[in-house]
Amino acid sequence: xxxxxxxxxxxxxxxxxxxxxxxxxxxxxxxxxxxxxxxxxxxxxxxxxxxxxxxxxxxxxxxxxxxxxxxxxxxxxxxxxxxxxxxxxxxxxxxxxxxxxxxxxxxxxxxxxxxxxxxxxxxxxxxxxxxxxxxxxxxxxxxxxxxxxxxxxxxxxxxxxxxxxxxxxxxxxxxxxxxxxxxxxxxxxxxxxxxxxxxxxxxxxxxxxxxxxxxxxxxxxxxxxxxxxxxxxxxxxxxxxxxxxxxxxxxxxxxxxxxxxxxxxxxxxxxxxxxxxxxxxxxxxxxxxxxxxxxxxxxxxxxxxxxxxxxxxxxxxxxxxxxxxxxxxxxxxxx
Numbered sequence: 001x002x003x004x005x006x007x008x009x010x011x012x013x014x015x016x017x018x019x020x021x022x023x024x025x026x027x028x029x030x031x032x033x034x035x036x037x038x039x040x041x042x043x044x045x046x047x048x049x050x051x052x053x054x055x056x057x058x059x060x061x062x063x064x065x066x067x068x069x070x071x072x073x074x075x076x077x078x079x080x081x082x083x084x085x086x087x088x089x090x091x092x093x094x095x096x097x098x099x100x101x102x103x104x105x106x107x108x109x110x111x112x113x114x115x116x117x118x119x120x121x122x123x124x125x126x127x128x129x130x131x132x133x134x135x136x137x138x139x140x141x142x143x144x145x146x147x148x149x150x151x152x153x154x155x156x157x158x159x160x161x162x163x164x165x166x167x168x169x170x171x172x173x174x175x176x177x178x179x180x181x182x183x184x185x186x187x188x189x190x191x192x193x194x195x196x197x198x199x200x201x202x203x204x205x206x207x208x209x210x211x212x213x214x215x216x217x218x219x220x221x222x223x224x225x226x227x228x229x230x231x232x233x234x235x236x237x238x239x240x241x242x243x244x245x246x247x248x249x250x251x252x253x254x255x256x257x258x259x260x261x262x263x264x265x266x267x268x269x270x271x272x273x274x275x276x277x278x279x280x281x282x283x284x285x286x287x288x289x290x291x292x293x294x295x296x297x298x299x300x301x302x303x304x305x306x307x308x309x310x311x312x313x314x315x316x317x318x319x320x321x322x323x324x325x326x327x328x329x330x331x332x333x334x335x
Contacts, residue, residue: 009054009126010034014044014070015088016062020111024057024088027115028122041065045073048080055125057109057118060089060100068103075104084125088113159278161329164188166274167267169321173314174270183238184267190239191246191271194224221247222256238267246271249306269308273299273315276306277322282331292323 011033013024021037028035036051038044041062047053056074060067067087074080087100090111097108107121168185176184195203198220202213209217224243231237245259245268252260254272264272280295290298296316303312315322 008032008034009129010036010052011122012036012038012044012047012051012053012056014038014041014056014062014067015059016040017059020059020088023113024118027113027118031119031122033122041067041070041073044070048074048083053080053083054129055122056083056085057088057122058085058105060087068100071100071105072103084129086121086125158329158331159282160189160191162325163191163271163274163278165325165329166278166322167270169318169325170270170274170311170314171267173318174266174311183235184242184270187235187238187242187267188271188274190224190228190236191242191275192220192224193227193239193243194220194222196227197223218247218255225256241265242267242271244268246275248272250308251305254306264308266308269311273307273311277315281326292319 011028013021013028013035014037015021015024016039018039021039025035025037036047036053038047042065044056044058048056058067058070062070067089071085071087074083074085081104084106085104086107086109087105088109088111100108106125109118109121164185167188168181171181171184172178198217202209202216205213221244225240228236228240228243231240244256245264248254248257248259248264248268249272250261250264250269252258254264277295277299280290280298281292283289296319299307299312299315303309
C-alpha cells in the first residue's frame with residue numbers, strides 16, 4: 001500500500017538533463033516528498049522494479065528511449081501499470097498530447113516549470129491515488145464483514161463470493177450500466193450481515209426450525225438494517241437497502257416490511273433471486289444441494305410470487321455465466 005503508510009509519497013523524477021532534475025528536486029524536496037532520480041528511460045524502468053514509487057514525473061524528449069516509450073512499457077507491466085505518470089515537456093517540443101493520454105499519462109507539466117503548478121499537479125494526483133486506495137479498502141471491508149456473517153453457517157464463506165457475482169450478471173442483463181452493476185456486486189456481500197445477531201443454536205440447526213425459531217431467524221434482516229443504518233457512503237446505503245429488502249417477496253408475503261411489487265427496490269429483488277438460487281444449489285447444514293434444473297424449475301414456479309417476473313427469465317438466459325461462477329467459487333474442503 002503506497003500512500004497509506006506514515007512515510008511521505010515517493011516520486012520518481014526522470015530527465016536526461018541534470019539541471020532539470022535539480023530544479024524539480026528543489027521544488028519537491030521542500031514539500032517533504034521522498035525523491036528518486038533516473039537519467040534515462042532504461043534507468044527508470046530498472047528503478048521501479050526495485051522501489052515502490054507513487055508518482056513519476058517523466059521527461060518526454062530523451063535519447064534512446066523517449067518518455068512516451070517509457071510510459072508504454074510501464075503500462076504494459078501489471079506491477080507498474082497503476083503508477084500515475086505526469087509528462088514534463090518544453091514548450092518548443094513537438095508533442096502529441098492525445099497520444100500521451102492514450103498510452104496512460106495522467107497530466108502534462110510544461111517547462112520551464114512553475115513551482116506552484118508542479119506542486120499543485122503532484123498533490124492532486126497523489127490525492128487521487130489515496131482516494132482510490134480508500135475506496136479499495138472500503139470495498140475490502142464490506143466483503144470481509146459479509147464473509148464474517150457467512151462464516152457462521154458456511155465455513156468457507158464462498159456463498160457471498162458467488163451470489164455477489166450472480167447479482168452483477170443479472171443486473172447487467174436487466175439493464176444496469178457496468179458501474180451500477182459493479183456497485184451492486186460490492187454491496188451484495190452485506191445482505192446477511194444481520195446473521196451476526198442470530199444465536200448459533202438457531203442459525204446452525206440441522207433440522208427444520210420451529211415457528212418461534214423461524215420468527216427469530218427472520219429478524220436478521222432488521223438487524224442487518226440497523227447495523228448499516230445512517231450510512232455515510234453510497235455503497236453502505238446500497239448495502240442497507242439490500243439487507244433490508246432481499247427477503248421481501250413480489251406478492252407482499254415477505255419480510256420484514258411486507259413490501260410488494262415495485263415497492264421493493266430493484267437491488268433487493270435481484271439479490272433475492274440470486275440468493276435463493278445459490279442457497280438452493282448449495283449444501284447447507286439443514287439440506288442437500290439441489291440440482292441446477294430443480295432450482296431453476298422452482299424459481300420459474302415462483303415468478304410473480306416470490307420473484308419479480310422480469311428476473312427469472314434473465315437467470316435462465318445468463319445460466320452459462322452463473323455456472324462458470326459456481327465452478328470458479330466452488331465450496332472449499334474444510335477439515
